[in-house]
Structure formats: structure tokens, C-alpha cells
Amino acid sequence: MTGRLSCALIGNPSVGKSLIFNHLTGLGVEVSNYPGTTVDLMRGNVCFQREMIELVDLPGIYSLEGESEEETLVRGILNRKEVDILIAVLDATHLERNLYLLLQVAEYKIPMVVVLNMVDEAEKFGIEIDYDLLSEKIGSPVIPTVASEGKNMEAIIDLATGNPSIPTISVPYDHHVEAAARSLTKVFGIERSDALQALVRPEGSDDLADSAQGLGAEIEKRHNMTPHQIIATNRHNFSHALAEEVTRLHSRPPRFDLDTILTRAFPGIPILIALIIVILLLVFTAGAFFEDLIVSFFDLYAIEPFLALNLPGIASAIGLSVIIALQAGMGIAFPYVFIFYLVISIIEDSGYLTRAAFLADRSMHRFGMHGQGIIPMVLGFGCSVPALMSVRLLATRRERIIASVLVTMIPCSARTVVISGIVASFIGLAAAFSVYAIVFLLVFATGIVLSKVTPGQQFGMILEMSALRVPRPDMVVKKAWTRLSEFLFIAMPLLLVSSVFLGIFEYLGLVSAFQDIITPYSEAVLGLPGFAATALLFGILRKEMAFETLAVLAGTADLSAVLSGVQLYIFAVVCVLFIPCISTIAVLIREIGKRWAILISLYTVALGIIVGALLKIGMT
């Protein structure tokens, strides 16, 4: 904690918190991983009257009572009073639902400013809210804003720095609950909010938890409802009454509802499939085009001039490795990661993503996932890295793990290059498709097995459909840019290090030593010559590099002259299934931890070798 005033934005998902955050903070926003979680917190600074104020964007939540990582994180921050001022953001079009969270937050007795966002949309729906009355009821200042147009943004900081009052609003709970809470506060000398929390979640083994559990059981017997249900019902009824009191509805002519098209099986599903195909085509064409551009740019302006320098041995090897790493990183980052994130941000901000998840729910079920799982799967065809980064959208760790394994196996565009460059051009189109068939079969089988064996409970999908709106280009670019820099930040160091090591190994002759050692095994198991195994090793940097290295090591671009059709086929299959590239491993470690990253890498290596060996036995 610093001595600065610390403000936190709190509210339901997609109420415009991030938009407000972006408006208020300038550059220098820091995305930090909260210790021990995978939840990202955005922190930024606001300069107000020559004073720096820290602004934190808390993750969007519906309630403070849940067990999800986000809810636990926010609850902890409020409990430890880690922030001085809360800025509660409410969606004016869904006031009642948003008040439910506000009522819970108010119980923590932290000074609060209430931001009523999207008042322009509320007006369009004919919703008129009495701000003064709402402010009087809550006991904290209320300010109407339109974050998408930047309206009234500065006033938020004015109010937040002007000693806002602690909210006075308090829900009158069922009298048994109130009595239980009163006795807990008296006996243990705790706050009412702590007592209520203990009743809702009697965790731990201390006296408080014991007493709360006892009282809770008694209440449950009497009401046939758990204290949590009773408290939630009281809060809902209270927010309903409050919303009704401060709202006046004017009738407006009904507007055309796009959901009549988008969420119906027809034409919703064809639209979804068409959209996926368009996204994939965009990757295969635009991505490949830009990658080619970047790679040849590096070849022309970095590698060739560098080689022309004729530096002494080791310096040349290291320098070249660095350039190759940069080439690989840029070749993935800009064409694939950035384009993908642009597209996904557009789809996400427009609200379509939630509709896609709803429609895809059934097919994703077979793999033990829910509708949201379709996003990483589709992205995986382009590049595994952004696909794995989107795994975060999934609700449970179980789903995240399943999705991560499957995404790693799905042939990304780099692997498509290998398939088309080796199998399609030297053996034939039908053979190329059979490689896809083998991979899909394995993905499918792995998915079904994983859905049975992965630890963790399977919860159903409960997903709020976000409102459909036209995305703002600047927000889309900013989002994509943030994610791109995230990618570069995690993948680049690893790429550099591993590339330099490979370069040094090659210089020291270790690679040919490796080749000598591996040759008998590689010939025995896969029927591939040693240099093909070395090429596979280089695929770790960037999958296409396996293909490129193969040509270099073979000394000819006409691979059919040095390798038989069967050998080429086995090489391609192994390369596609074999260990994910180093950037993918980096993201895997980040998203689901070292243990699973290692397991997935080992699994794919084993799968590649086993399938390759089986093919060798079957085909020779």
C-alpha cells in the first residue's frame, strides 16, 4: 500500500468499468497478476490537482458471495480495506440487477461514489431514473455518465476525491437472519458484514464458523432455505423495490431485436459457421501474407546484411540466432496474434461472442466444455498463442485445462504450412487431408477422454448475453494492442533464449552430435534419417522452421529426392503432433501452470512419436 489515495472501480461485468478506467487513466497502465490467482488487475494513475491517485479496475462480478477466483479476490480486497474509495459502476439499463451487488458492497462500509453509466441507452429504452432520490437512498453521491462518449468522466474523480460518504443503505433481512447476525456480532465483536458473511459461508474451523454453521442450520430447518438463499432473496426483493421507487418507465416503440436472427438455430448456426470460416480465411490469407512480408523483410534487411558482415564464428552464430528469434516472434505476433485479437475484440465488444457461445454449447459438451470453449478452438486454427490466451474466458479450471490441451493439438496455421508444404506438394492433396483427419481424430478422442478424467466439477453454462452494440474502433485497437504486448512480453524472452542456445549448440557441433546419437533411434522408430529429427527439433522455435530446416539440412528444396513419400508423410504427421512451439509452451505455463505445461508437452511428444511409429509399422 502506498500513501496515495487508492480508488477501485467495482461492478457487474460489462457495465463499462474498463471504459471509464481507460478514460480516467492515461498511459502507463499496468496489468498485474494478483498474487496466487490468474485474475488480472488493471492499475493506473490519475493526476488530479497535482496529486496522484491510484485507480484499480477490479474484475467484473455479479456478487461477492461466490467461490470464483474473481469474487474471492474482490472480497479479500474489500475485507482488508485495501482501497480507500470505491467507485461502484451501475448499468442504468439494468438497475435492479446491478443494485444487488451494490447492496452487498455497501455492507463493507467503505466510502463510495456511485456511477450510473449508460444513461443514454436507458433513455432510449424509456427508463428515467431519479438520481437525487437514488443518492438519498444509498447515502452516497450518484453521478450519471455515458462512458462511451466520455460524458461526466472528470466529475467521477471530483467526487471521489471530495471525501464521499460511507453508504448508509442497508437491507432489512429476515428477522431470523438478523437475530443470528446480531448474536454473532455481539459474541465475537465483529462487524455486521462479517457476521453475514460467516452465515453465508461458514468457512474454517474457528468458533465463529462453528457458531455460524449452527445458527445457519437452525435457520435452514425453519425456512427450508439456506441462509445464503434467504439473504439473496431479501437483497433481490430490496433492490427490486428500490429500483422501482427511483425509476419511471416511459413507453418507447419496440426496436428491432437482432436476436430473433442470431440466437435461433436457423439462421443463427449458419451465421456462426460462416463467421468462423471468414475468421479462418482471414488468418490463412492475411496472416500468411503479412508473415511472409515480415519474414522476407528480416531475410533481406537483417539476415543477409548480417551474414555479409562475416563476423567471427560464435558472434555470428549468436547474432544470427537473435535475429531468427526476432523474426519468429514478429512473424507470429503481428500477422496472427494482432489480427486475431482485432477480430476477437470486435466480436467481443459487439456482444456477438456470447451468442456464439450459446449456439455452440451443445457441440462443446462432448469435450466436457461449454459454449465459451468454441472461442479458443477457433482461434487455435490460426495460432495457438492467442487461442491459449483466450482460454482465460472459460469459467472453471477443468474447462481451461481441457481447452488448453485441445488447442495445443489443433493444427495452427504454421502447422498448415508444414502440411501443405510437405504433404500436399510432394505427395498429394488427399494425403494432406488425411493428415488433418488423423489430427482431428486424435483431438476428438483426447477431448472425450479428458472430459472423463480431468479433475474438477462440471458446472453448466450460465452466461449473461451482453447487449449488442457497435464496437468502438479505438477500444478494439487498444484491447488488441494490450494483448499483443502481453504476448511479446511472455514469448519473446523465451524465443530469444532458446534460439541463442540452439545457435550456440549448432556452432559447437552439438547439433550434429545430437544428430549422430538420434539417428539410430529415429531410423528405428520413425524410419526417418537423423537430419529429419534435427529439423523436428528446430520446429520448437516456430513450426514452419521444421520444414525450412529440413530443406536446408537435406541440401535441396526438392525433398522427394532425398526422402520417400512415406518418410515425408511421417515427418509431417510427427511435426504436426509433436511438442508445441516455445511460445505456446510459454503461454501454457502462464495460463495453467508449469505442471500442466510439462504434461501437455510430454503428451504431445509421446503422441507424435507413437503415431509416427505406428505409421512406420503400418506403411512399411
Add this chain to the structure above:
Amino acid sequence: MAYYIIYDSDTLYMQTSLEEDLLETILLIQQDGEVPTQERILSHLSQPEASISTALEQCMHLDLIIPEGSSGYHLTPAGRRAAEMVARKHAVLECFLKETLGLEAEAASREACLLEHDISEETIEALDSFMQSKGGRCRGHGRRSCPTPQESRPLISFPEGEPLTVTFVRCPGRHRRLIDLGVIEGEPITIRRKLHNEAVVISVKGCDIALSPEVASEIHARRRV
């Protein structure tokens, strides 16, 4: 079956609660300005047709109703008195349960539907004056929506667009998110979209929420009247 006794011109009759519900339903339909036909009565009461026919005959036998037109019925003065008494008991009980004991509106109405058949007139009078002295008169006193608690069925058995009320959510512990989003007992909801695999989009508190089949099957609801 609960019985209670009415005194009418010195004769002792026993009425079953179904007959009372029947009289009450006929009164309601008449108050809506419609002719109570057997069909309309059936649609209000969730009872097998056979037992309703028996109850109708019994009521006619007791001179509480008389046939009207080809298929309709009409309350006799005695029938009207009995029906009004049941309706009043319901209203008073519902009001008491809701305003004084603090039950949910849904639960209060359901409970009142059961108690109304057993409670005596004296107790009802006492309860009514007690509440009037407290100044706790319900809105909508005298009107009710009970005759039959409409059947509670799994959410997915209802068609798109039908106005529904949540009756209960199974294993609420597993679905805290549902509670957070407002899917609680008594909450009015509508099915916005239903796919053939029984995934649904429901509208709660003005928000659309997508549910996968296994979640949707845990929610029970009934038609809103």
C-alpha cells in the same frame, strides 16, 4: 381431504376443499364477466376432470350452483355466500402471512390456499380485525390468484415467450450464479429462446441469460397468471 361446516337454513352440509375451490373459481370467472363453463373451470383447477365433475354434481345437489345455458354454471345465493367466504378467508390469510409474518408473496398465496379450507370464520374475523388495528391492510385485498397453484414443471417444458414464475431451483448450492443473477423462487422470467437441445435463453430482471441444458433442467417454473 379437509372438511368444514356451513350452516344454511338449519341444515348441516359438509363441503370438501375441492368443492370450495370450485365455488371460488366460479365466483372469480363470474367476476371477470365471463360464463363459467366446465372448460374454463378445468383450466383454472389442476385436478382430474372426473373429480371436478363429481364436485360439480355435488354442488348442484347442494343447491350451491345451478346450470346456466348449455354448458355454463351459475352460483345460487347460498353458493355465492360460500364462495365469497372462501375468497375472503384466502385474502385475509394471504395478507397476514405476507405483511405480518413476512412470507414471500408466492409462498403466502400457496399457503393461504391450503389454510383457507380449515380455518373457522371466528378466527378469520379475529385475524382481520387484528390486522386492521395494526393498519396492515394488503393491496389487492379480496382478489386472489390462487384457485389452483398452477402446475410447477421443469423450465424447459414451456414454450418460448411464455411469462413464467420460478417455483424452485434444485441444488442451489451448485448454482450460486443463478441466485446472483436473480433466478430465485417467485421471480418472473420469460424464455427468450429455446434450442432443440434444450439450451435456453431466459430473460430475468431485463437481462438475457443463456443456460446450458443441465442448468435449465434444474429450474422449475409455472405459468404466470
